[in-house]
Amino acid sequence: MKSELSKRIKPIVFQKGELVLDANNISKKSYFINKGILRTYFIKDGKEISEYFSGINEWVNSPKSFMQRKKDIYYIDAIENTEAYFINVDDLVYLFDNYPEMERYARLSMGTVFGHFMERITSIRFTSAKEKYIHFQKTYSGIYHRIPLGMVASYLGITQETLSRIRAKK
């Protein structure tokens, strides 16, 4: 089964700043990061709002685009030079069809992600800007210092100025 998977994934590299996925296109690819950081974001009132960041050993895609072949609002770009693998959704479906344990793995993985989302919602709802930043540092303990301030601010839903002041104080 492992080789079935490895047969279907291909390496790809992205330069810093390069667009990995354009919200105007439907993407049948899902990426597994080997090195670097990808950012998922969307545009609101002409500004880029970061949705989340993905580092080493994480899968990244635009869920609606990838799973349902529907356009969604999410762009993905590279914050750093990034090395990744990608798999096509057709190949993934083939694996799900032939390896039920993979389907189960996918379902259970989603349960975990689910928990993270709920935690994030709580974090956003009830905390001051400072607490949000501390929570962000914990969530992204390995990579938080490599993400530009403006992107962090939009991820947290606070202004750059406020984040800059929070950083200055500590």
Place this chain on the structure above:
Amino acid sequence: MKSELSKRIKPIVFQKGELVLDANNISKKSYFINKGILRTYFIKDGKEISEYFSGINEWVNSPKSFMQRKKDIYYIDAIENTEAYFINVDDLVYLFDNYPEMERYARLSMGTVFGHFMERITSIRFTSAKEKYIHFQKTYSGIYHRIPLGMVASYLGITQETLSRIRAKK
């Protein structure tokens, strides 16, 4: 397959105010609502914070407790007299084992819920208290007027007073 499912679900009723699930216990049950409203909440600083509300034709459980048999922070109670069905996790696993299409259905359903979560995160991050309330009304268009103000306020992460003033203005 339909009968396999119906063989394994049982009816249950809850009185208004009744606790459906205590965070101190692990629950192997998932409920499907036929009538009424259930509320999922947790306690923060001694206060009940509403996480979400569930109405007719929706499944409700405490995901971590149900799927992973681990304690989680979520309580569930009945906002109204409620009629529901429940299924035991063991029976659900049996169905997943024997009906791969159910496993797939579950995985795809989670994808949809996923999308709702992302939308909610966006709604929380960038909107004023008033916009949050408008979004809440859309999300719960069928039942929003049946949920007490205090519970709505904690769901939105704003104070009761602020919500009361928003309502007064429109």
Place this chain on the structure above:
DNA sequence: GTAATTATTTGATTTAAGTCAAAAGTTCTG
């Protein structure tokens, strides 16, 4: 049906974070 409890509204004041503006610091690019 009335007292007791609980939920909602209204008012006055405070505060955290936003906005606007400009300066200082970085990093691209030819």
Place this chain on the structure above:
DNA sequence: CAGAACTTTTGACTTAAATCAAATAATTAC
């Protein structure tokens, strides 16, 4: 490596929502 183009910081001022406090209104229970 020097100027352009971003990014981050700092300052002064504004505002939305929180807090504290008390008054109504609506449920619930006896």
